[in-house]
Amino acid sequence: MVEVNDTLSGPVLIIGAGVAGMTAAIELADSDIKTILVEKKQTIGGNALELYKAFPTDDCFYCFEGSRFRPGIRKCFYRSAMLDNPNIDLRTNTRVDEITGNPGNFKVKLTTGPMYVDPKRCIMCGLCLKRSGAFSLISPQCQPQAVFYDPSLAEESVKEIEKECPTKAINLNAQSTEEQVEVSDIILATGYTEMRPVNMDEYGYGKYPNVITQLELARMLDPNGESAGALIRPSDGAPVKRVMMVQCVGSRDENYNLYCSKICCVFALKHANIIVNERNGIKTTVVYMDIRTYDRHERYYREARESGVRFVRGRVHLVRPNPDGSLDIIVYDSLLDRYLSYNIDLFVLSTALEPSEEDETLQRTLGLNTSSGFVAPLDLANDSVVAGDHVYVCGAAMGPAEVPESVTQARAVVSKILQGRQ
Amino acid sequence: MAETKESAEPPTILVDPIDMSKLDQSFCNEIKSMPYGEELVACFACTTCTAACPIANQWDYKPHQLIRMIILGMREEVLSSKEIWECLTCFQCQERCPQKVRVTDIFFDCKNLAAEEGKVPNSIVALGKLLLETGQLYEVTEDWQREDLDLEPEVPGLATEPLKEILKTTRTGRLVGSDE
Ligand SMILES: Cc1cc2nc3c(=O)[nH]c(=O)nc-3n(C[C@H](O)[C@H](O)[C@H](O)COP(=O)(O)OP(=O)(O)OC[C@H]3O[C@@H](n4cnc5c(N)ncnc54)[C@H](O)[C@@H]3O)c2cc1C
Ligand code: SF4
Ligand code: SF4
Ligand code: SF4
Ligand code: SF4
Numbered sequence: 001m002v003e004v005n006d007t008l009s010g011p012v013l014i015i016g017a018g019v020a021g022m023t024a025a026i027e028l029a030d031s032d033i034k035t036i037l038v039e040k041k042q043t044i045g046g047n048a049l050e051l052y053k054a055f056p057t058d059d060c061f062y063c064f065e066g067s068r069f070r071p072g073i074r075k076c077f078y079r080s081a082m083l084d085n086p087n088i089d090l091r092t093n094t095r096v097d098e099i100t101g102n103p104g105n106f107k108v109k110l111t112t113g114p115m116y117v118d119p120k121r122c123i124m125c126g127l128c129l130k131r132s133g134a135f136s137l138i139s140p141q142c143q144p145q146a147v148f149y150d151p152s153l154a155e156e157s158v159k160e161i162e163k164e165c166p167t168k169a170i171n172l173n174a175q176s177t178e179e180q181v182e183v184s185d186i187i188l189a190t191g192y193t194e195m196r197p198v199n200m201d202e203y204g205y206g207k208y209p210n211v212i213t214q215l216e217l218a219r220m221l222d223p224n225g226e227s228a229g230a231l232i233r234p235s236d237g238a239p240v241k242r243v244m245m246v247q248c249v250g251s252r253d254e255n256y257n258l259y260c261s262k263i264c265c266v267f268a269l270k271h272a273n274i275i276v277n278e279r280n281g282i283k284t285t286v287v288y289m290d291i292r293t294y295d296r297h298e299r300y301y302r303e304a305r306e307s308g309v310r311f312v313r314g315r316v317h318l319v320r321p322n323p324d325g326s327l328d329i330i331v332y333d334s335l336l337d338r339y340l341s342y343n344i345d346l347f348v349l350s351t352a353l354e355p356s357e358e359d360e361t362l363q364r365t366l367g368l369n370t371s372s373g374f375v376a377p378l379d380l381a382n383d384s385v386v387a388g389d390h391v392y393v394c395g396a397a398m399g400p401a402e403v404p405e406s407v408t409q410a411r412a413v414v415s416k417i418l419q420g421r422q
Numbered sequence: 423m424a425e426t427k428e429s430a431e432p433p434t435i436l437v438d439p440i441d442m443s444k445l446d447q448s449f450c451n452e453i454k455s456m457p458y459g460e461e462l463v464a465c466f467a468c469t470t471c472t473a474a475c476p477i478a479n480q481w482d483y484k485p486h487q488l489i490r491m492i493i494l495g496m497r498e499e500v501l502s503s504k505e506i507w508e509c510l511t512c513f514q515c516q517e518r519c520p521q522k523v524r525v526t527d528i529f530f531d532c533k534n535l536a537a538e539e540g541k542v543p544n545s546i547v548a549l550g551k552l553l554l555e556t557g558q559l560y561e562v563t564e565d566w567q568r569e570d571l572d573l574e575p576e577v578p579g580l581a582t583e584p585l586k587e588i589l590k591t592t593r594t595g596r597l598v599g600s601d602e
Contacts, residue, residue, distance in 0.1 A: 202474070202518065248468075253520035289468040315473030334469035334486070339479060 010184030011036050011089070012417060013108055015096055015362065018046020019403050020395025021189030022082060023410035029087035031418055036089045036181055037082070038096060038110060040358075042119075043142035044082060046191050047215070047396075048403055050139055052222040052229075055270050056296060056404065083144055092119070092144065095358075097178070099186070099365050103389035106183050114174035116151070119144035121169035128161045128170065135161070140224045185390045186366070187413055188375055190359055192396040195250045195257070195351040203249065203349055204319045209235040210327055211319070211347045214245075214264065217271055231279055233345050235325045240282060242344040243275055244329055246316055247288040250352035257352045259372050262400040264350040265292045269300040269309070271348070276307045285310040285342065287331050312340065319347065353400040366391055374399040385412045392416060445495035453492050456534070458527035465489050471515035471525045481505045485515050485525055492528070501536040507543050537597050550598035554589050557582025 012028055014021045017039035025037045043049065053059060082088055094112040101107035117135075124145055128135040134153040142148075149170070162170040194215045198206040205211045210233050212220075223229035231240040245268050250256040265288075272284045286309060293301045305311070317330040317339060329342045355373035362368075368387050369376040375393040377384045387393040392413040395406035453459045471485040478484045483491065483505050491500050500506070506529045515525040536542065542550075553559055562568055568575060589595050 248520070252466075254522045255520065289466075289470075315468060315470045317473045332469060332473035334467075334472070337484065 009421075010105065010182060012185045012187060013038065013096075013106070013181070013183040014187045014189055016040075016046065016189035016191055016356075016395075016397065017044035017082075017090070017092070018189060018191045018395060018406070019048050020191065020397070020406040020410045021046070021187070023407045024187050024189060024394060024413055025088050025090075026082060026085070027411060027414045028417065029085050031414070032087065033417070033421075034087050034089070036091065036110075036183060038094045039090070039092045040095050041138070042093050042146065042148050043138050043144070044090070044092065045139070045141065045143065047194070049141055050215070050219045050222055050225065052218060053270065053274060054403055055266055055300065056402075058270075090144075096362065099362075101182070103391070104184050106186060106390070107180055108183060108186075109178060109180050111176050111178050113176040116149035116171060116174050117146050118169045118171070119146035121167040122146035123167055123169075125166055128165060131161050132157050134158055185392065185417055187410075188359075188362065188387065188391070188393045188397045189395050189410065190356040190362070190397045192353040192400060193356050195354050197250050197256075197349060197351055200249065200256075202316060202319070203246070203347070204321070204327075205349060208319070208321050208327060208347075209233075210321075210325065210345060211349065213349050213351050214267055214271065217346075217348050218267075221271065221274055231275065231282060231346065233325055238325065238345070240345040242342070243272075243282060243284045243346045243348060244342060244344045245272065245284070245286045245348040245350060247286065247291070247350045249349040251350075253352075257354060257372065259399070260292060261350075261353045262292070262294070263402050264353070264400075266294075266297040266300055266402070268348075268350045269293060269304045272304050272309045273300060273307055276304075276309055283310070285312060285344075287312045287314060287316060289313070289315065314340075353396065356397070359397065368393075371399070383416075385409050385416060440494075440496075442494075446497040447495045449495045449497040449500075450493050452535075453528060453531055456528075456531040458524040459531055461521065461523045462489070462528060463493060464521040465493065465523050466521055468520060470518050470520060471523075474514040474518040476512060476514065477508065477510055481508070485529075488532075489523065489525065489528070492532070500532055501539065502541050504543065506532045506536065507546055537593075542597065547598060550594050554586065554595060554598055557585040557589070 011034035014025050014035055014037045017025070017037050021037060022044060025035045028035050048054065082090060091110060091112055093115060094110050096108060097111050098109040099106055122145070124147065128147060129137060132155055134150050134155060135147050136150065138148050146169070158172060162172050194213055196205065196213065197203055203211060212234065219225050220227050220231060221229060231243070232238065233240055247265060247268060251259065251261040251264065268286060272286055275282050275284050286304070288311060291301055312331050312333050314332045314334040317332050320328040322328060326343050326345055327347055329344055329347065331340045331342065333340050359373065359375070363370050363375060366388055368391065369378065375387050375397050377393065377398070378386050378388065385392050385394055394409035394413045395401055398409070401409070450462065454462050467486060467490065469486045471489070472478050475485050483503055488500060488503065488505060509526065509529050511526055513526045516527065519525055549559065562577065565575060
């Protein structure tokens with residue numbers, strides 16, 4: 001056992017429970033370091049929760065070997081293991097309100113709740129889900145396993161449901177609670193949010209229901225999702241026959257985000273391959289200006305061409321909705337110098353990956369360097385995960401990143417903290 | 423039938439390349455130094471400008487190609503192109519350009535340069551003349567034009583004389599006048 005210096009033995013606060021935050025928590029816990037893992041949503045898992053097949057291995061990154069051979073079953077033991085670990089104090093539905101104190105001894109005010117549904121009691125019987133739209137299941141994979149209650153959708157019936165819940169898990173009068181914790185280190189693992197391009201008139205997102213983002217497509221492709229993996233038009237539920245994707249929406253665009261979001265080419269082609277190979281007969285076209293499937297991911301590009309995914313080098317001229325729900329899309333083909341007209345059912349935008357909403361406040365409070373809104377390390381060349389004195393960063397909080405990269409960075413943070421405590 | 427050794431061999435170059443040494447290498451910098459031309463070289467050839475353009479369909483040189491030609495130094499071809507004059511100045515290319523290249527403004531720069539060199543199409547010169555002579559681009563020529571809109575026959579308070587005076591001293595005045 002490592003001798004722990006008293007002044008450095010405080011717990012570590014991890015903000016964000018996506019793959020990066022979870023990795024840091026579980027590996028610190030394994031080294032007997034206490035962590036407080038704060039997640040603003042009611043479930044842990046972050047953006048990777050609903051990814052269906054993940055590159056580079058095409059399965060759920062966290063599944064243990066055994067479950068790889070049970071297609072469609074992605075019970076993530078990894079996630080459920082987080083709930084019972086004595087060294088991890090998991091706080092879902094929790095926000096960081098204030099950070100004061102000094103490096104090595106931060107005082108952090110946390111606000112939790114309101115916890116309308118007690119996750120320790122909810123047995124996911126589904127009674128409330130059937131009775132009112134105010135109750136929903138974020139994902140069958142959610143951890144802790146509990147339904148979600150949205151008070152803004154409350155109807156008359158919710159009071160009855162509260163009484164009828166077999167385990168008395170529901171408390172409609174729940175209030176939020178505040179607590180101050182003292183921690184020695186802070187790890188920022190707040191990840192990214194996918195851009196919703198409502199301001200880009202040319203694509204009609206938010207205006208035409210059959211225009212969606214890649215994350216929305218991932219949710220649709222997920223066999224555990226609402227449509228059970230079937231591709232359907234959001235407008236009328238009709239089966240999709242033709243898909244078009246367009247790359248670099250809001251990325252590499254100085255009017256929005258000047259950086260390349262790095263992984264959207266890879267996940268777009270991952271999705272295109274799934275559609276063409278596993279959803280028989282659906283035609284898929286990808287409109288791009290550059291395809292950037294960096295290093296080993298080039299194979300997704302090659303596979304896409306072999307599978308019959310069509311590529312058009314150019315940009316979208318216009319999108320026009322038809323009364324039957326389909327969309328007419330005219331694309332300028334810059335290689336042919338001609339305009340191509342398509343009729344499609346689902347238009348998928350590969351939108352930018354942007355910093356999480358509260359990141360700016362956190363960065364300002366902690367006085368961190370930033371780059372395009374993401375956390376920038378103090379010394380990019382030597383210590384890419386150190387953001388400040390006793391402050392670390394990993395995963396997509398530093399900029400668009402894939403899962404393996406986020407995990408590697410989380411491990412680097414863990415080894416930094418362990419070194420500091422020897 | 424003098425057979426030379428050379429002619430028996432296939433020509434080594436089948437393509438018809440642009441001789442780069444003949445292009446005007448300073449043209450790019452010239453445009454860059456003009457108003458709103460700074461971002462010219464930021465262009466990464468995505469062709470969004472052409473995709474956005476409502477009229478490029480009818481053009482031999484598309485907006486992105488004109489930008490490319492400027493960067494390469496194809497001064498002559500750009501300044502004598504019909505496209506820069508047919509541009510509707512709708513600014514859609516410029517609005518959507520992800521690299522903030524001010525495409526429409528750059529075409530204005532090109533028009534200004536072309537005008538300085540007397541390369542203004544006749545139709546445009548005619549418009550300039552009309553403006554100079556009448557102080558208006560659109561004259562009411564038929565009674566029904568205003569009647570149909572329930573307007574009085576004469577435009578109230580229309581005073582074109584002062585405008586004509588001013589126009590004489592402008593570049594338009596100079597360019598159109600020198601043509602006479
Ligand atoms: C469509 C799509 C497909 C993808 N496919 C793949 C793939 O196949 N393979 C792959 O490797 N990668 C893929 N990715 C990338 C993958 O999603 C990311 O690499 C991964 O999610 C990054 O993990 P993270 O923990 O850094 O961030 P996130 O997953 O974003 O998690 C951050 C967590 O922090 C929480 N949080 C944020 N701010 C706060 C706050 N202030 N307080 C409390 N909690 C907060 C968030 O709620 C979230 O739960 C894909 C991404 C997209 C968009
Ligand atoms: S009725 Fe109660 S136990 Fe059942 S799903 Fe709803 S909250 Fe959970
Ligand atoms: S990864 Fe591809 S789609 Fe994403 S911003 Fe970069 S080039 Fe564009
Ligand atoms: S839109 Fe801008 S960057 Fe793209 S080709 Fe046109 S000028 Fe170049
Ligand atoms: S401003 Fe001119 S070049 Fe640009 S989109 Fe409009 S017509 Fe086309």
